[in-house]
Amino acid sequence: GQPIWHEPRGLAAGYDWPQFSIHRGQFQMALADAVGERLGRDCIRLGHSFDAIQSTGEGGGPVRFTLRNRGNERTNDALVESSADVLIGADGIHSAVRAQMHPNQPPIHWGGAIMWRGTTWAKPIRTGASFVGLGTHRHRMVFYPISHPDPNTDLSMINWIAEVTMDNTEGWSRAAGSGRSPSPTSRTTSTTGCGTGSTCPPCSGRPMAHSRIR
Numbered sequence: 001g002q003p004i005w006h007e008p009r010g011l012a013a014g015y016d017w018p019q020f021s022i023h024r025g026q027f028q029m030a031l032a033d034a035v036g037e038r039l040g041r042d043c044i045r046l047g048h049s050f051d052a053i054q055s056t057g058e059g060g061g062p063v064r065f066t067l068r069n070r071g072n073e074r075t076n077d078a079l080v081e082s083s084a085d086v087l088i089g090a091d092g093i094h095s096a097v098r099a100q101m102h103p104n105q106p107p108i109h110w111g112g113a114i115m116w117r118g119t120t121w122a123k124p125i126r127t128g129a130s131f132v133g134l135g136t137h138r139h140r141m142v143f144y145p146i147s148h149p150d151p152n153t154d155l156s157m158i159n160w161i162a163e164v165t166m167d168n169t170e171g172w173s174r175a176a177g178s179g180r181s182p183s184p185t186s187r188t189t190s191t192t193g194c195g196t197g198s199t200c201p202p203c204s205g206r207p208m209a210h211s212r213i214r
Contacts, residue, residue, distance in 0.1 A: 063087040112168035121155045
């Protein structure tokens, strides 16, 4: 096929900041390292989830809230009282913070998209940092590099997404029709924490998840 549309991004598009593509796991570790350097490692609490806001601090005091400790069986999901100058509810699409602050908000509406995601080592194409999209609004494929090329192989880690759009009138939990569910004979392969397999040095030897390959 022939290219039908392209546009520059980041600095080339006139923005004040460049656009980066990076592996999500590496980005999270970079954020954790930066927070640890500035605030200390003790400020990062693993195995905790948000429970409830106790006081919003509108009178000038700190925001008071409770966390649920799920990281140790001995704690038995014990509640931990905490406080901070600012509480940012970055706890995902099913945010418990948002649910408490906006209790009348309607439930999340699924748009019908089903995605298969993965990473592959390959040579980047076009500019070497291009974000490439193929297909239509019903079926599409997107891929782009999320690492610099390896100096020995010229291969980059390529993030790819295969997506189909389904009828969403019955919601996400509706029964799948014929041919829409994974085949029982599909291969199941172990992946590491970042989804790249044993080729990722930071994650090598730490299996975290499984993915189905048709």
